[in-house]
Amino acid sequence: MGDIISKTPEDRNAACWQPGAEKSPLTAHDLGWQLVGGLSGGAINIGYEAVDRHVNEGHGEQTAMIWLTREGRRESFSYGDLSVLSSRFANILCDLGLKKGARVFMALGRRPELYAAALGTLKAGMVLTPLFAAFGPEPLRTRMEIGKAEVLVTTKSLYTRKIAPILKDLPTLKHILVVGDDAPDGCLALGPELRDASAEFEAVRTGPEDPALIHFTSGTTGRPKGAVHVHEAVLFHALSGRYALELQPGFTYWCTADPGWVTGTSYGIISPLVNRVTMIVDEAEFDLKRWYGIVEREKVQVWYSAPTAIRMMMRAGTDVAAPYDFSSLQFLASVGEPLNPEAVVWSRDVFGRPFHDNWWQTETGGIMIANLRGMDVKPGSMGVPLPGITAGIVETGNDGLRELPDGEVGELALRPGWPSMMRAYLNEQTRYDKCFAGGWYLSGDLAMRDTDGYFWFVGRADDLIKSSGHLIGPFEVESALIEHYAVAEAAVIGVPDETAGEIVKAFVTLNPGVEPNDDLERDIRGHARKRLGAAVAPREIAFCTTLPKTRSGKIMRRLLKARELGLPEGDTSTLEENGA
Ligand code: ATP
Numbered sequence: 001m002g003d004i005i006s007k008t009p010e011d012r013n014a015a016c017w018q019p020g021a022e023k024s025p026l027t028a029h030d031l032g033w034q035l036v037g038g039l040s041g042g043a044i045n046i047g048y049e050a051v052d053r054h055v056n057e058g059h060g061e062q063t064a065m066i067w068l069t070r071e072g073r074r075e076s077f078s079y080g081d082l083s084v085l086s087s088r089f090a091n092i093l094c095d096l097g098l099k100k101g102a103r104v105f106m107a108l109g110r111r112p113e114l115y116a117a118a119l120g121t122l123k124a125g126m127v128l129t130p131l132f133a134a135f136g137p138e139p140l141r142t143r144m145e146i147g148k149a150e151v152l153v154t155t156k157s158l159y160t161r162k163i164a165p166i167l168k169d170l171p172t173l174k175h176i177l178v179v180g181d182d183a184p185d186g187c188l189a190l191g192p193e194l195r196d197a198s199a200e201f202e203a204v205r206t207g208p209e210d211p212a213l214i215h216f217t218s219g220t221t222g223r224p225k226g227a228v229h230v231h232e233a234v235l236f237h238a239l240s241g242r243y244a245l246e247l248q249p250g251f252t253y254w255c256t257a258d259p260g261w262v263t264g265t266s267y268g269i270i271s272p273l274v275n276r277v278t279m280i281v282d283e284a285e286f287d288l289k290r291w292y293g294i295v296e297r298e299k300v301q302v303w304y305s306a307p308t309a310i311r312m313m314m315r316a317g318t319d320v321a322a323p324y325d326f327s328s329l330q331f332l333a334s335v336g337e338p339l340n341p342e343a344v345v346w347s348r349d350v351f352g353r354p355f356h357d358n359w360w361q362t363e364t365g366g367i368m369i370a371n372l373r374g375m376d377v378k379p380g381s382m383g384v385p386l387p388g389i390t391a392g393i394v395e396t397g398n399d400g401l402r403e404l405p406d407g408e409v410g411e412l413a414l415r416p417g418w419p420s421m422m423r424a425y426l427n428e429q430t431r432y433d434k435c436f437a438g439g440w441y442l443s444g445d446l447a448m449r450d451t452d453g454y455f456w457f458v459g460r461a462d463d464l465i466k467s468s469g470h471l472i473g474p475f476e477v478e479s480a481l482i483e484h485y486a487v488a489e490a491a492v493i494g495v496p497d498e499t500a501g502e503i504v505k506a507f508v509t510l511n512p513g514v515e516p517n518d519d520l521e522r523d524i525r526g527h528a529r530k531r532l533g534a535a536v537a538p539r540e541i542a543f544c545t546t547l548p549k550t551r552s553g554k555i556m557r558r559l560l561k562a563r564e565l566g567l568p569e570g571d572t573s574t575l576e577e578n579g580a
């Protein structure tokens, strides 16, 4: 189960969580309200909390965002700048005759217009959906169709390549705004619109339950679902940023996720701004030396990334990291996939601090379980529920649902009612209703809680392998595989077998300079057998150059399985290589 990484005395002093401490009597709502302002009469607006509030409280001059362009330019935006830009955008929407609740989609890269438009949409009380600019026309079309998009903010080039061909299928889409000074026929140029629009806009007095965001899930297990979130979610964005990411006013913070994935919106826009940090926005894609350079140059204090990126860092080796100064880093966190224990230990060695794993979903809107500052990190564990969150391990049997004792594997479940929880799956009431039973929200993930109250991820319910009477979680096997010197990434699936029911098959990518061959295959299998025992270790290993991943960087095991069994691949709209 991995060694415990001991906290430093400094961490201990800053502890905000103690094992065995009394559960906070405050709800997530209470705790969130301590961190936001709200509008009079109980109204609350995410866009207002993110920018206008800070300006009203005298922090308009503080840097809100540092934008790093692909070409190496660096531009700063103060809270005042973002407030004005988002007000102008909100005025554009209102001048177009759009009303509260209108659906505004974004398909553009990480550039200032995206952030201004996102915040302006929220301030205008309209509903925001950011999509990955790298999506191909089909994933863009299906999401805009399901979400009944009325407005799209995009670029000229994306419009020409991806939107124009699908326009005829999108009858609800009335307005297309393109970044820059000239626009194709039928579109509005955002440049002059922003210059002409008034800089004065009073945030719409949205109620706590008014819809604010629709976010599509990553599509790892099947067709993506559109999760609807409301304005009071900001209470939890504020709280979780403070507790799970250690965000403090004035900190330099970098979330590497794109807003097309919920992480890039909840923790790449809303939470950092509500907590009044200075956030880094990098327009470019993953590039290791660039990333290390950004952490060093910008003196990033809190860094939020994902296991796929961390595994790429490990794959490149410590030599690449050695020349950089990471002493500014105070807190590192990771989300999206299980964080292998190996990666936690590696990052502590290289950055001086471990990546703190945390767990949540598009549906939960915010971080639910995390390795909080002040607690010992057990590499491989997702941590503990945030203050105000109740998590349990449950099993659904013939006589209903029961909570399992510590140490047993079951479905990870949460007591509903935290502010950023989804309020619906768009147009999918039955699928939504199925998420709830016996007073719990059911996550679809399998996990175990140890006697210290730490949660351990086992695998998605869909990915569980049943072999000769054993239940095998892919995460455990994958983590053992990547401990082998040659293995960079691993994904395991169950393949039907007459005697065992299923056998474990692993797909692995190798570290640079390692050549695949039969001896290596045997050696990796031998290593896995030693670590896991013969019943759990993979019987077969296939070497690959890449593993199929979603746009948010998650390994798609279901696709490996479908390909292995010659079955239809199902929804592949989020597959990385499907972009243009
Ligand atoms: P879909 O629901 O469409 O199949 P998805 O579940 O990958 O896609 P997201 O909401 O982006 O969509 O991801 C949430 C899921 O990611 C979780 O349910 C869990 O399986 C996985 N996950 C997130 N964080 C962690 C973590 N720290 N450890 C293990 N798994 C994680």
Ligand code: MG
Residues within 6 Å of the ligand: 217, 218, 221, 361, 444
């Ligand atoms: Mg999911």
